Amino acid sequence: MKVFRIALALLSLSAAGLAHSEADPVKGQAIAGQVCVACHMADGNSVIPQNPKLAAQHAQYISTQLMAFKSGERKNAIMMGIAVGLSPEDMANLGAWFESQTSAPLGSKDKTLAEAGQKIYKGGKPGQGVPACAGCHSPSGAGIPAQYPRLAGQHPEYIVAQLKSFKAGERANGNAAQMMTIASRLSDQEMDALAQYLAGLH
Ligand code: HEC
Ligand code: HEC
Numbered sequence: 001m002k003v004f005r006i007a008l009a010l011l012s013l014s015a016a017g018l019a020h021s022e023a024d025p026v027k028g029q030a031i032a033g034q035v036c037v038a039c040h041m042a043d044g045n046s047v048i049p050q051n052p053k054l055a056a057q058h059a060q061y062i063s064t065q066l067m068a069f070k071s072g073e074r075k076n077a078i079m080m081g082i083a084v085g086l087s088p089e090d091m092a093n094l095g096a097w098f099e100s101q102t103s104a105p106l107g108s109k110d111k112t113l114a115e116a117g118q119k120i121y122k123g124g125k126p127g128q129g130v131p132a133c134a135g136c137h138s139p140s141g142a143g144i145p146a147q148y149p150r151l152a153g154q155h156p157e158y159i160v161a162q163l164k165s166f167k168a169g170e171r172a173n174g175n176a177a178q179m180m181t182i183a184s185r186l187s188d189q190e191m192d193a194l195a196q197y198l199a200g201l202h
Pocket of ligand 2: 052120121130131132133134135136137147148149150151159162163173174175176178179182194
């Protein structure tokens with residue numbers, strides 16, 4: 001299983017590498033400074049908890065999500081309106097720009113909750129069909145390009161909103177199937193705990 005995952009990761013690394021060499025982060029920076037800045041900040045270190053941090057997120061994950069907003073497969077009124085105006089090249093350039101930025105540390109506000117979250121993140125919920133999050137999103141929360149997004153240092157409010165959206169079946173685009181099953185087996189309190197733990201990773 002592990003070997004299989006590494007092979008997959010290598011395959012997608014070379015695919016991402018191809019896309020990357022054509023993408024121009026400087027062009028992405030220009031759009032970020034004009035359009036995305038209002039909500040995500042120009043370097044992707046959003047300070048508004050409802051708006052996800054994009055700094056250091058994987059380029060291919062960013063462009064895939066932008067495509068999904070544009071096609072309407074991932075539903076969010078704000079981002080659907082933004083993505084409509086972006087070409088595939090813009091999306092690749094934006095991905096390259098934000099991936100090259102450093103994520104500013106956030107820190108968890110509730111240590112007790114964060115400890116409970118750490119248990120699930122590292123060990124899953126044995127016998128209850130919840131695998132360790134670390135198995136896909138990596139022990140550091142950095143994720144694995146291009147399949148598994150970075151979660152480290154993300155706003156807890158955004159993380160909880162996404163887990164609820166997967167659980168409700170509202171976020172069902174792309175590779176969401178695994179997350180829909182996993183989130184359906186998490187309580188509200190467990191989601192809060194996981195989000196507090198993730199906020200402290202960087
Ligand atoms: C008016 C505010 C606003 C602006 C401007 C905006 N965004 Fe967003 N963005 C959001 C919100 C809110 C979400 C969360 C959507 C959700 O809950 O699904 C989001 C989500 C995203 C996501 C998904 C992140 C993830 O982790 O899945 C990406 C990628 C993204 N935005 C990229 C951009 C880019 C690139 C721009 C500029 C071209 C931009 N956004 C401009 C508000 C904004
Ligand atoms: C089997 C692999 C796998 C496991 C285990 C897993 N995830 Fe995920 N996760 C994914 C994939 C794939 C995506 C991207 C889905 C997409 O493309 O929309 C994702 C996306 C997410 C997102 C959305 C990120 C964003 O920026 O919008 C959150 C939050 C998340 N996972 C949290 C968790 C938590 C918490 C756990 C453990 C309880 C977990 N995941 C376990 C595969 C996994």
